[in-house]
Amino acid sequence: MSYNVIRFIGGQIGRFTLLMGAVAVVTFALVSLSPVDPVQANVGQAALLGMSEEKRAALAAYWGSDAPVTERFLAWAGALLQGDMGTSLRYNAPVAEVIASRAANSLALMGVAWVVSGGLGFALGVAAALNEGRPVDRAVRAYCFVLAASPTFWVGLLLLMVFSVWLGWFPLGFSVPAGMAASEVTFADALHHMALPAITLSVVGVANVALHTRAKAIEVMGSDFARFARARGESRGRVMVRHGLRNLALPAITLQCAQVAEIFGGSVLVEEVFSYPGLGQAAVTAGLGGDVALLAGIALVSAALVFAGNLAANLVYGLVDPRMRPVRADVRGSEKGEGHDR
Template sequence: MARFLIRNAVKMLLLLLAVSLVVFALVSVSPIDPVQANVGQAAYLGMSEEKRAQLSEYWGVETPFWERYVSWLTSAVQGDLGTSLRFNAPVSEVIATRALNSLALMAVAWVISGALGFVLGVAAGANRGRLLDRIVKGYCFLLASVPTFWLGLVFLIVFSVQLGWFPFGFSVPIGVSADDVTLTDTLRHLILPALTLSVVGVANIALHTREKTIDVLESDYVRFARARGLTLWEALRAHGLRNIALPAITLQFASVSEILGGSVLVEQVFSYPGLGQAAVVAGLGGDAALLAGIAVLSAAIVFFGNLVANVLYGVVDPRIRKGAVL
């Protein structure tokens, strides 16, 4: 276990280092002028050369790439992720104020999509070729081809504009102070973005679970259980669910990256103030420090999800040796 923890800690550090390096490299080769992008075209054209030079120095436009990256990395090792020039605040503070919204959104979508995808996949596989199977497959194929942002716009039009069931966006009511925001207000603003992410995330898990269910039902041990008088669902529950759960767990924790990517689009559509929206603002404004901080945090979440999936293998199926899995 000690070797396992050390090995994964080293892998994680190397991953975070690579992610931060790629982010700074992409920002450095970006055609976006951070000064012009953040002050506006009209204001930029009306500036004097001295003021442009002053702002360029403030944004580090002329600073070499390696010098900026080494400076940021040295501070990050000491716990300082730098200052967000776009929000004029420490990066850690910007991430802390928005992380709760994003994590709540992704956690709800992750749980719902995983549970619903697993149930639909098992039900479709157990009813192979029947009406339920065709409905589930059609639903999954349709959602797999639907862009997340388009589905979010449709949900806004239907549930917010036409039916008026949910607010148009944001994480809290407009014009209400933070002290007056209730848990009910927060949940009402969370439901529609989380529903959008959940619906899109169902397809992959449901389709793979369906195929695994079909394989399990055609196995010798399930056929033997049926021959002993067990019904289909009794045999599946007693002898098949553990085998079906293994790939489902892999897909569920691997979907963390998809949930993260989808949350960026969903937060933009619903004007939801989370990390995804902050990442878009940082990318369009050339805010390398904030973009690197969000990317590093996202990579850490994805890595941790995959690590948990490996550990759960031995819990779900005791036949798998912990040492072999880890």
């Protein structure tokens, strides 16, 4: 393994460590500034009014809400370094267990939406480029512009009202049928409940990939080799299949990898609209209940996912253009530095 590869890996590890530290500090700082009282949020206003001062103080001490934020952060960070993410106040369970139980739902939802939005966006972009200026192209651009400007929760509510309330094709919410034992839930049941939330995330995430693919496809179709192929009698579709798709696929994948943050942010709203038990819904519950341990744990997991998506985008972009590979960039930088020293 060369020095530049080790340097690149070390740099990524350093950036990841700084990101995790910054996310943890900011999360604790924001929760400390929040007016939410964890004791009141978790026991209820009526129960809190009936408690004695001693009982309130005991609960505050048990949950650690009476300690300074710096002290709580250092205690939590020390436990985290030992593999303990703390205990969730809202769910009365270890944070790691809460995240693990809900991560599968969120990852499945985001994974399906990521694949569908990327594939659909790529197909629509190619179709629009092949029909530039025609009704198909105008319809695709109008769809992308409208969806890009539409809030995710509004699209979710609209689809829920049409396909669940009016047509009854999909359930109103949750990840499994209500009242059914976990052992009785089939894969088809879980897929049926996930379909509409995934469709919501997919149709909203199509716009960027479709518009980018359309622009690149038009550029490819206007290139010299494409015009030469057209002069030989090949159709626009054949030119696109033979010469265009391989030039469009990797840039589209790169852009899709960079959209992990947007898909995760949209999943938070979608999970709330459809009452889908994932990390997004748990984050909202933790925020409203002052559950700092759970909120910090979810923030760290989401930051790690976004970091992984951005890193994948950079690596894939290096496949598209070898000149942009991080390791090769380091090599060029070191060569320039040596030449300058001479």
